[in-house]
Amino acid sequence: MSAAYLNGEYKPLDECQVSVLDRGFIFGDAVYELIPFYIKKAFRLEAHLARLKRSLAEIRINNPQTDEQWQAIIERLISQHDEANGYVYIQVSRGVARRDHAFPKDTAATVFAMLGAWPALIDGALDKGLSVVTVDDIRWNRCDVKSTSLLANVLMKQKALESDAHEAIMIREGKVLEGSATNTFVVHQGTVFTAAKDNLILPGITRDVVVELINTLALPFVEQAASLQQLQEADEVWLTSSTKECLAITEVDGQPVANGQPGPLWHQVYAAFQLQK
């Protein structure tokens, strides 16, 4: 059983137990972070810790660890993983208390971290690309907080799978925002579009890496959500996340994107991404 950390103790994952009164369980009153590692080294650790701190501050949980303590937990778990690549999942809830919506007083946060195996690449992901369906964004207005309250995302992802697609892309007021667990890039008439980092999307760390690469490669770029019509007429579509990196989407709602093959800009960005690891 893989190694984990719970409230100050390192132990096997199957020995970690949390009360049913934990507010993470009862209310989804918790935030999380997922930090990938390559060859035993955490990728973009500073950015992940900064986002974790921001998520905690936004929902008013005192950060229970210093950056050095977080780093020590992450590095110790990485050292115990039996593979060179993987990820560390961290979750902080508002703690255990009698069920009441109001914040409990003097309750310690529940701090949990576990290792995750690097997921196998989806069959054909690199040479054929992935398929997506579009769905209405039914989430709340604080999608920038990396909260464990993910019911809308779970329902959308399930809808995608039941439509034989890999991911669902959310549309709000005619704008392409992001996937259920990924950010979205649309190339339309040679310009790359991605939604700006506001309250309507999760500010993906991989998204930021890809934006850096787009700038380095001097590709035409606007930080603005593409319209649904631009998505339907796109030259290329990509998704990004910590465990998927940057993958091409070649089918939207059953229709091919351009010629249905991963496009030339994606090839450039994908190759540049591999050099970052």
Ligand SMILES: Cc1ncc(COP(=O)(O)O)c(C=O)c1O
């Ligand atoms: C809704 C949503 N958007 C985007 C992402 C991608 O973020 P990152 O690149 O930091 O993994 C995630 C990751 O979990 C997500 O849940």
